[in-house]
Structure formats: structure tokens, C-alpha cells
Amino acid sequence: MYDLLLTGATVIDPSIGINGPADVAIEAGAIAAVAPGIAPDQARRVIEVKGAIVTPGLIDLHVHVFDGFTRFGVHPDDAGVYAGVTTVVDAGSSGCATFEGFIRYIIPNCHTEIVPFLHISQTGLATIPDIIAEGSINLDATLRVAHRHKGLICGIKARMVSPALEIFGMEMPRLARRAARESAIKLMVHIGDTERRYDPTVIRRLLPLLEAGDILTHYFTANPGGVLDGNGRLVPEAWEAAKTGVWFDTAHGRMNFSFDVGRRIIDQGLLPHCISTDITVPGRLRTVHSMTEMMTRFLGLGFTMEQVVTMCTANPARAIGMEHRLGSLAAGRQADVSILRVREGNWMVHDTVGGSLRVTQAVVPVMAIKRGEVFSARWGPRPWGWEPDPAPAGCC
Numbered sequence: 026m027y028d029l030l031l032t033g034a035t036v037i038d039p040s041i042g043i044n045g046p047a048d049v050a051i052e053a054g055a056i057a058a059v060a061p062g063i064a065p066d067q068a069r070r071v072i073e074v075k076g077a078i079v080t081p082g083l084i085d086l087h088v089h090v091f092d093g094f095t096r097f098g099v100h101p102d103d104a105g106v107y108a109g110v111t112t113v114v115d116a117g118s119s120g121c122a123t124f125e126g127f128i129r130y131i132i133p134n135c136h137t138e139i140v141p142f143l144h145i146s147q148t149g150l151a152t153i154p155d156i157i158a159e160g161s162i163n164l165d166a167t168l169r170v171a172h173r174h175k176g177l178i179c180g181i182k183a184r185m186v187s188p189a190l191e192i193f194g195m196e197m198p199r200l201a202r203r204a205a206r207e208s209a210i211k212l213m214v215h216i217g218d219t220e221r222r223y224d225p226t227v228i229r230r231l232l233p234l235l236e237a238g239d240i241l242t243h244y245f246t247a248n249p250g251g252v253l254d255g256n257g258r259l260v261p262e263a264w265e266a267a268k269t270g271v272w273f274d275t276a277h278g279r280m281n282f283s284f285d286v287g288r289r290i291i292d293q294g295l296l297p298h299c300i301s302t303d304i305t306v307p308g309r310l311r312t313v314h315s316m317t318e319m320m321t322r323f324l325g326l327g328f329t330m331e332q333v334v335t336m337c338t339a340n341p342a343r344a345i346g347m348e349h350r351l352g353s354l355a356a357g358r359q360a361d362v363s364i365l366r367v368r369e370g371n372w373m374v375h376d377t378v379g380g381s382l383r384v385t386q387a388v389v390p391v392m393a394i395k396r397g398e399v400f401s402a403r404w405g406p407r408p409w410g411w412e413p414d415p416a417p418a419g420c421c
């Protein structure tokens with residue numbers, strides 16, 4: 026007897042080669058079966074989700090959920106299960122001096138799974154700028170905390186911004202890489218200097234420092250330090266990094282996403298692997314809005330639904346080294362499932378530098394299932410819910 030059966034949906038999971046009508050059976054917190062026509066009397070609870078899309082649980086590879094410890098952290102469930110997302114990766118909101126707050130106050134008080142990255146700055150993002158002096162980094166304490174919470178802390182985070190680069194130069198990302206290596210965890214590096222102060226060619230010195238499995242975040246940034254040169258061409262080191270096995274994540278946020286940069290990169294053929302939100306309280310209300318809106322944006326940029334699903338399920342699962350448990354509906358995997366709808370209409374989505382894109386399909390969340398537990402999506406970030414801004418009258 027299954028605990029739960031989802032019926033009537035279209036299941037899209039490229040990791041197991043499914044894109045079509047199928048039912049999903051869940052038992053004891055794991056995926057039991059994905060097949061058409063599973064008899065409803067085999068399950069204790071049946072949820073009919075006719076017309077919906079069922080995917081592996083969405084994974085947002087870059088969020089800020091250190092709620093109360095930073096000025097902009099969202100509650101994990103507002104970025105997570107109440108937005109159709111089952112796992113969020115906190116991108117360095119905490120540092121070694123503040124990380125314990127996650128264990129005591131955040132993780133025990135939410136339903137969404139949090140995968141934290143530890144900022145190389147001791148205080149994480151409790152203050153901005155994050156690094157203000159040499160004493161902002163304490164490598165020994167960072168290593169101790171990463172060691173103490175091995176299995177929970179997934180990686181180290183570094184931000185290529187001012188004034189960290191004036192104070193440390195390239196020693197800052199080198200220290201972060203060293204912390205990641207000595208802790209045997211990943212490295213995530215933010216590119217794009219929002220202060221617009223540093224040398225744009227710093228990207229050419231950064232990329233060769235990255236190793237297989239490292240994550241480059243804000244791939245579509247228009248700020249200095251992005252992956253395009255002055256002529257709009259990808260720097261050669263970006264191609265090398267792709268060959269090395271570096272993950273490219275677009276992480277929209279409030280200041281680091283440009284449709285123009287994105288189109289130039291896409292046209293040159295070096296596609297992103299992941300399409301995270303970099304969600305914060307103001308970003309949720311004003312710029313990025315939701316993980317499902319990132320899916321909407323990439324459908325609007327011409328990606329297929331299968332590509333979009335892969336970029337927020339299987340790829341981020343691999344980027345955090347959890348592909349054996351997350352990011353797939355293969356039998357035996359953790360029962361993390363997202364139930365979504367695609368609405369047809371006429372909307373505009375906006376990047377962070379004044380660019381817009383008209384879209385005719387909008388992805389909205391319906392439910393998230395986390396380890397077999399069901400959560401309905403709440404009202405979305407806009408007054409009318411999850412859909413983007415209506416396209417202006419007479420437009421397009």
C-alpha cells in the first residue's frame with residue numbers, strides 16, 4: 026500500500042527519460058513508482074493533479090534564508106515548500122562566527138531542506154560589505170566550523186566584490202579555495218562587482234583558480250567582472266572552466282541578471298547549468314520573485330521545458346553532490362516532488378538593468394512534497410499571486 030499517489034499529471038523528469046502522462050506513488054518518504062495507470066485503491070491518500078506538471082522537487086542553488094541574522098534573509102519556507110521548491114542552498118549568508126544560528130534557530134524551524142555554504146568572511150552577510158579588513162577572514166575558525174558540521178555545510182562562498190578585492194586581491198578567492206579543499210567541500214564564487222569598482226579583467230584571473238565541481242554564480246551579470254569581454258565575447262577562460270567541470274549558475278538576485286548578457290552567452294553556446302533565484306526579501310518583492318518565475322524566464326529565452334526542469338532539479342543536485350538522493354523521481358529517491366502549472370497569457374518579466382522580456386507561458390507552483398509530506402503553495406509575491414507583470418496594453 027502506497028502512502029500517497031499523485032494522479033492525472035504530466036510527469037517531466039529528463040533524468041529518467043519521462044515526459045508524459047504518469048502517476049507518482051510515494052511510500053515511506055521515498056519514490057515508489059512512476060508509471061501510467063497506477064490503481065488509486067493501492068494508496069492510502071490520492072491527490073488528483075489533472076493538468077499539472079509533476080517534476081522532481083525543485084532545488085534553488087542560491088538563496089538567502091538566514092532569516093533574522095541578515096537584513097534581507099527570507100524565511101526558508103517562503104523560498105521553499107510554500108513556493109513549490111523542496112531544497113534551497115543558502116549561498117554564504119553565514120560565516121564561521123554566525124553559522125551556529127542555522128543549527129539552533131533556522132533549520133529546526135522550517136520544512137524546507139537547507140544546504141548551507143559557509144562564507145569565507147567570519148560574519149557572512151550579517152553586514153554588507155562582507156569583508157572590510159584582513160581580520161574579516163579567519164581561516165582556522167572557518168576550517169573548524171566546516172569540520173564540526175561536516176555533512177551539513179556543503180561548501181565555501183566567496184564574493185568577488187569591493188572592498189574585499191582591494192584588501193586581499195586574488196588572495197581572497199585563493200583562501201576560499203584552500204578552505205574548500207582542506208574541508209573537502211565545494212566552492213561557490215559570486216562574480217559581478219555591484220560597486221562597479223574593480224578591474225573587469227579580474228574574471229580572467231579568477232576562472233583558472235576554479236576546480237571541477239566549483240560553482241560560478243551570477244553567470245548573466247552585467248556588472249564588472251562578468252564573463253564577457255569588452256566586445257561581448259566570452260573570455261577564453263570561461264571555455265576552459267567549462268571543460269574543467271565548473272558549474273555555471275545564473276542566480277538572478279537584485280543586481281546580477283541581464284537578458285542582454287544572457288542572450289550573448291547563449292548565442293555563443295556556453296549554456297548555464299543552473300538557474301537559481303538568489304532570493305532575498307527585497308528581491309522576492311521587486312526583482313526575482315520566485316524559482317518558478319526563473320523557469321518562466323528561461324522558457325521565454327527559448328529553453329525547452331525539459332532543459333528548464335533539468336536546470337532546477339538534476340543539475341543543482343549534482344552541483345551539491347546530492348544526485349543520489351535529490352533531483353530525480355527514480356524509484357528509491359527521497360520523495361521530493363514539485364507540482365506546477367503552466368499558464369498561457371501575455372506577461373513581461375524584467376531583469377536588473379532595465380531589460381524586459383515578453384513571455385506567453387508562466388510557471389506557477391501548486392504544491393511541494395518534501396520527504397513525502399505535502400505542502401500547498403501560498404499566495405505568491407505579487408498582489409495577484411505568482412504570475413509575472415501583465416504586458417502593457419498595446420504591447421507586442
Ligand SMILES: [Zn+2]
Nearest residue numbers: 087116278303
Ligand atoms: Zn546571493
